[in-house]
Amino acid sequence: MKRPTIADIAQRAGVSKGAVSYALNGQPGVSEATRKRIVAIAQEIGFNPNSAARALSGATAKAVGLTLCRPARILSIEPFFMGLISGFEAELAARSYALTLQVVATPENEVEVYRRWWGERRVDGVFVSDLRDDDVRIPVLQTLRLPAVVIGGPGDTGSITQVWSDDAGAVAEAVRYLVALGHRRIARVGGLPDLLHTQSRTRAFTDVCMALGLETAVTVPSDYTGEEGGRATRRLLIGAERPTAIIYDNDVMAVAGLAVAQEMGIRVPADLSIVAWDDSPLCSLVHPSLTALSRDISEYGAQAARQLLAAVDGEQVTSVEAGTAHLTPRGSTAPPRTR
Amino acid sequence: MKRPTIADIAQRAGVSKGAVSYALNGQPGVSEATRKRIVAIAQEIGFNPNSAARALSGATAKAVGLTLCRPARILSIEPFFMGLISGFEAELAARSYALTLQVVATPENEVEVYRRWWGERRVDGVFVSDLRDDDVRIPVLQTLRLPAVVIGGPGDTGSITQVWSDDAGAVAEAVRYLVALGHRRIARVGGLPDLLHTQSRTRAFTDVCMALGLETAVTVPSDYTGEEGGRATRRLLIGAERPTAIIYDNDVMAVAGLAVAQEMGIRVPADLSIVAWDDSPLCSLVHPSLTALSRDISEYGAQAARQLLAAVDGEQVTSVEAGTAHLTPRGSTAPPRTR
DNA sequence: CTGTAACACTTAACCGATCAAGTCATGGCG
DNA sequence: CGCCATGACTTGATCGGTTAAGTGTTACAG
Numbered sequence: 001m002k003r004p005t006i007a008d009i010a011q012r013a014g015v016s017k018g019a020v021s022y023a024l025n026g027q028p029g030v031s032e033a034t035r036k037r038i039v040a041i042a043q044e045i046g047f048n049p050n051s052a053a054r055a056l057s058g059a060t061a062k063a064v065g066l067t068l069c070r071p072a073r074i075l076s077i078e079p080f081f082m083g084l085i086s087g088f089e090a091e092l093a094a095r096s097y098a099l100t101l102q103v104v105a106t107p108e109n110e111v112e113v114y115r116r117w118w119g120e121r122r123v124d125g126v127f128v129s130d131l132r133d134d135d136v137r138i139p140v141l142q143t144l145r146l147p148a149v150v151i152g153g154p155g156d157t158g159s160i161t162q163v164w165s166d167d168a169g170a171v172a173e174a175v176r177y178l179v180a181l182g183h184r185r186i187a188r189v190g191g192l193p194d195l196l197h198t199q200s201r202t203r204a205f206t207d208v209c210m211a212l213g214l215e216t217a218v219t220v221p222s223d224y225t226g227e228e229g230g231r232a233t234r235r236l237l238i239g240a241e242r243p244t245a246i247i248y249d250n251d252v253m254a255v256a257g258l259a260v261a262q263e264m265g266i267r268v269p270a271d272l273s274i275v276a277w278d279d280s281p282l283c284s285l286v287h288p289s290l291t292a293l294s295r296d297i298s299e300y301g302a303q304a305a306r307q308l309l310a311a312v313d314g315e316q317v318t319s320v321e322a323g324t325a326h327l328t329p330r331g332s333t334a335p336p337r338t339r
Numbered sequence: 340m341k342r343p344t345i346a347d348i349a350q351r352a353g354v355s356k357g358a359v360s361y362a363l364n365g366q367p368g369v370s371e372a373t374r375k376r377i378v379a380i381a382q383e384i385g386f387n388p389n390s391a392a393r394a395l396s397g398a399t400a401k402a403v404g405l406t407l408c409r410p411a412r413i414l415s416i417e418p419f420f421m422g423l424i425s426g427f428e429a430e431l432a433a434r435s436y437a438l439t440l441q442v443v444a445t446p447e448n449e450v451e452v453y454r455r456w457w458g459e460r461r462v463d464g465v466f467v468s469d470l471r472d473d474d475v476r477i478p479v480l481q482t483l484r485l486p487a488v489v490i491g492g493p494g495d496t497g498s499i500t501q502v503w504s505d506d507a508g509a510v511a512e513a514v515r516y517l518v519a520l521g522h523r524r525i526a527r528v529g530g531l532p533d534l535l536h537t538q539s540r541t542r543a544f545t546d547v548c549m550a551l552g553l554e555t556a557v558t559v560p561s562d563y564t565g566e567e568g569g570r571a572t573r574r575l576l577i578g579a580e581r582p583t584a585i586i587y588d589n590d591v592m593a594v595a596g597l598a599v600a601q602e603m604g605i606r607v608p609a610d611l612s613i614v615a616w617d618d619s620p621l622c623s624l625v626h627p628s629l630t631a632l633s634r635d636i637s638e639y640g641a642q643a644a645r646q647l648l649a650a651v652d653g654e655q656v657t658s659v660e661a662g663t664a665h666l667t668p669r670g671s672t673a674p675p676r677t678r
Numbered sequence: 679c680t681g682t683a684a685c686a687c688t689t690a691a692c693c694g695a696t697c698a699a700g701t702c703a704t705g706g707c708g
Numbered sequence: 709c710g711c712c713a714t715g716a717c718t719t720g721a722t723c724g725g726t727t728a729a730g731t732g733t734t735a736c737a738g
């Protein structure tokens with residue numbers, strides 16, 4: 001089947017290619033009558049402008065990119081990214097931007113992909129997630145002048161805007177809640193330690209625990225996988241000073257932690273309270289259901305997409321704070337048993 | 340920063356654009372010495388061919404598309420798609436094809452997206468998942484002559500090739516295993532009933548149960564969500580003829596079913612055995628860990644990607660069967676308690 | 679009645695590649 | 709020596725849009 005081009009429309013309408021272009025793009029230069037006729041013909045023959053030709057004549061690629069730099073086995077179960085992606089889509093689809101996805105192995109690979117995309121003019125902008133200390137991607141994006149939005153932070157990203165959520169506030173809310181229930185020994189199983197948002201959560205966790213006069217504020221680093229989360233939990237639970245509550249940096253690790261506790265005969269929530277970060281259906285699926293720090297991840301993604309599209313349009317954009325995660329109490333938290 | 344073009348290279352090397360094109364594409368028409376010089380310059384200035392210009396001059400878009408037609412809340416937790424996507428990427432990245440993703444609401448929307456992509460020449464081919472009865476997408480793809488690979492089946496897809504796994508064999512293996520353990524009342528919580536592979540699983544389940552002389556072979560339809568899976572489980576467990584084993588069409592529903600059973604005081608596996616379909620980390624995370632029908636979803640995706648790329652290359656491709664899912668026994672299955 | 683401005687177009691250059699066709703030097707052969 | 713084949717390029721058309729500049733018609737002011 002031959003793809004219709006503007007030349008076909010022009011021929012049918014008896015006008016020039018230029019006129020068709022003006023008509024379809026809402027530019028002045030054609031009469032209202034002609035415009036209507038042209039639009040009708042375009043409709044009829046199912047015309048879609050060739051994106052390559054458009055991109056070639058200086059216009060935009062009408063696509064943005066996202067690289068994911070986590071092992072496949074983490075991605076497959078981590079609900080966060082799919083939530084984010086569907087949030088992106090909501091905004092992108094409305095402006096018929098496509099989302100180009102690439103799974104990569106290392107941050108260096110991510111940089112290569114950015115360079116290639118930019119060189120190929122394949123995308124008009126990119127989403128950047130999982131910000132690290134002195135992230136190698138930031139300077140590259142700046143020299144390429146490739147519009148970008150960093151998801152998560154806040155961190156030092158120079159001229160690149162960020163969409164971030166107040167993790168410090170959320171962690172404080174969780175700790176305060178647990179303390180209000182009577183907990184005095186609260187531990188945390190953190191995410192990948194080289195990610196910036198993990199660091200800011202760790203700092204906030206330590207700070208608020210100290211501020212509330214708790215004895216300890218142990219954070220065990222982990223990697224968001226269930227296995228590691230379970231292992232970290234086991235390590236915490238066999239220690240001498242067993243915590244009465246654990247906060248996990250994602251839901252997958254929290255579920256794994258719950259399983260470990262049950263396996264060890266430690267009852268949740270009687271002997272151990274559990275708080276998950278990021279509330280996916282997973283948290284309400286398990287028994288007992290998990291108290292979680294919920295936030296609207298799709299909306300988070302939508303907000304990032306709005307920012308990126310604005311940046312692509314050349315608008316001056318500033319970093320914004322997306323909604324803070326809020327505690328959703330469920331069955332996994334209770335006052336600690338007094339001994 | 341200005342993007343380097345082949346004209347820049349041509350100028351530097353003191354040759355024409357055409358010569359550069361021949362050199363970089365390994366075509367005859369330039370001497371080995373000149374080719375080396377040109378390649379070196381391209382390397383040096385970090386040249387990437389503009390994908391739009393390439394696509395425009397008849398070449399391919401170097402991108403394939405995937406539409407996902409499930410509500411966001413399902414996608415976010417369903418590990419299947421992310422596994423599939425990372426499998427795609429493995430093959431696509433090797434040939435530097437990009438993956439374009441779009442989340443849509445209905446199969447009709449999917450058709451629109453295909454039409455648009457095709458008209459825009461944005462993709463060279465598409466993955467088709469979640470095949471339905473008399474799927475509206477198939478005839479459209481055929482008239483558009485848009486290369487495609489159907490994931491899942493087998494079904495009637497005319498000239499479009501499929502990558503499918505032997506669900507009937509897998510369901511038979513699960514049922515035989517449960518029967519060998521001594522189960523006589525086995526139920527199943529199925530996926531979306533209008534999906535073709537759900538239907539073939541249902542048929543196979545009924546057939547094998549009948550063949551083995553079981554009294555019943557109840558399938559409760561569901562929608563892959565945890566909530567529905569839990570509800571279906573509850574319905575099954577409060578019935579007069581309570582099953583001693585349940586097979587779930589995905590892992591999320593199985594986990595939900597486990598939670599429901601525990602909540603009702605029904606012990607797993609003593610009172611109820613559970614088998615999940617598709618083995619994600621989720622299955623080993625919960626307690627007891629779930630016996631599952633495992634298959635290598637990434638490899639499944641990789642195989643589909645290989646097929647699609649071959650189809651894009653114009654090769655004659657035939658439908659292939661990906662590896663059958665095999666039973667991975669874990670803690671959620673045991674002989675039923677004799678009364 | 680003329681000058682000119684506004685409108686409704688057309689023409690053609692351009693984006694950055696690919697590729698068929700043409701050019702030019704060189705070498706081998708009868 | 710002339711002829712043809714070959715290699716190593718160059719030239720220029722082409723893909724399908726966008727857009728600046730040009731053209732022809734009409735309307736209206738002076």
